[in-house]
Amino acid sequence: MTTFYLVRHASCDGLGKKIWGRTEGVCLNDTGKAEAERLAERFGRVKLDAIYSSPLERARETAEAIARVAQLEIQESPAFNEIDFGEWSGKSFDELAGDERWRRFNTQRSMTPIPGGESFLETQTRAIAELEKLSRQHGEARVAIVSHADVIKAIVSYVAGAPIDLWQRLEISPGSVSIVATDEHETKLLAVNTRSELV
Numbered sequence: 248m249t250t251f252y253l254v255r256h257a258s259c260d261g262l263g264k265k266i267w268g269r270t271e272g273v274c275l276n277d278t279g280k281a282e283a284e285r286l287a288e289r290f291g292r293v294k295l296d297a298i299y300s301s302p303l304e305r306a307r308e309t310a311e312a313i314a315r316v317a318q319l320e321i322q323e324s325p326a327f328n329e330i331d332f333g334e335w336s337g338k339s340f341d342e343l344a345g346d347e348r349w350r351r352f353n354t355q356r357s358m359t360p361i362p363g364g365e366s367f368l369e370t371q372t373r374a375i376a377e378l379e380k381l382s383r384q385h386g387e388a389r390v391a392i393v394s395h396a397d398v399i400k401a402i403v404s405y406v407a408g409a410p411i412d413l414w415q416r417l418e419i420s421p422g423s424v425s426i427v428a429t430d431e432h433e434t435k436l437l438a439v440n441t442r443s444e445l446v
Contacts, residue, residue: 257282268332282422283312296388310393326377333364371401
C-alpha cells in the first residue's frame with residue numbers, strides 16, 4: 248500500500264479571518280515558520296519516498312522544510328491546490344457573513360457551487376483521482392502531500408465514507424498531518440489531524 252501523509256500548510260496571516268483561496272503571495276508568518284520546522288522534525292524518523300505540494304507559496308514553504316529533512320525534491324501538483332474560491336477569494340468572513348450563497352455553501356457543500364469557482368465535490372474528485380494515480384505510480388512507498396484544510400477534509404471525508412455536508416465536524420489544523428494508506432484493493436484512514444510522532 249502507499250502511505251500518504253496529508254499535511255496542512257503551516258500558519259499564515261489572516262488564517263481563520265480571510266479566505267485566501269488561490270491568492271498569490273500569501274506566505275508563512277513567523278508562527279507558521281516555526282510550525283514548519285517542528286513539522287520537519289516530526290518527519291525526521293519517516294523515510295519518505297516522495298513529496299508533493301500545492302503550487303501556493305504557503306504550501307511550498309511548508310513542503311520545503313520537510314524536503315530539507317527528507318532530502319527530496321518537491322514535486323508540484325495542481326490537483327492538491329486550494330479550492331478555487333472564485334469571487335470570494337481574498338474576502339474576510341465578516342464581509343461574507345451577509346451573503347446567502349456563503350451561508351448555503353457552508354451548510355450544503357455537496358450541492359452549492361462557489362460563484363466563479365468550483366464546488367467541493369469537484370475539489371474532492373480531483374484530489375482523490377490524483378491520490379489514486381500516485382498510489383499506482385509509487386506502490387509500496389511513503390509520500391507526503393502538502394495541501395490545504397478543505398482539500399484534506401475532502402480526501403478524509405471520502406475515505407471515511409462521511410457525507411460532504413458534515414465537513415465542519417473535521418478539524419484540520421495548520422501543520423497537522425492526516426494519514427491515508429491505499430492500494431487497488433482497499434483504502435484505510437490511519438490518522439486525522441495528528442500532531443504526535445509520525446511512524
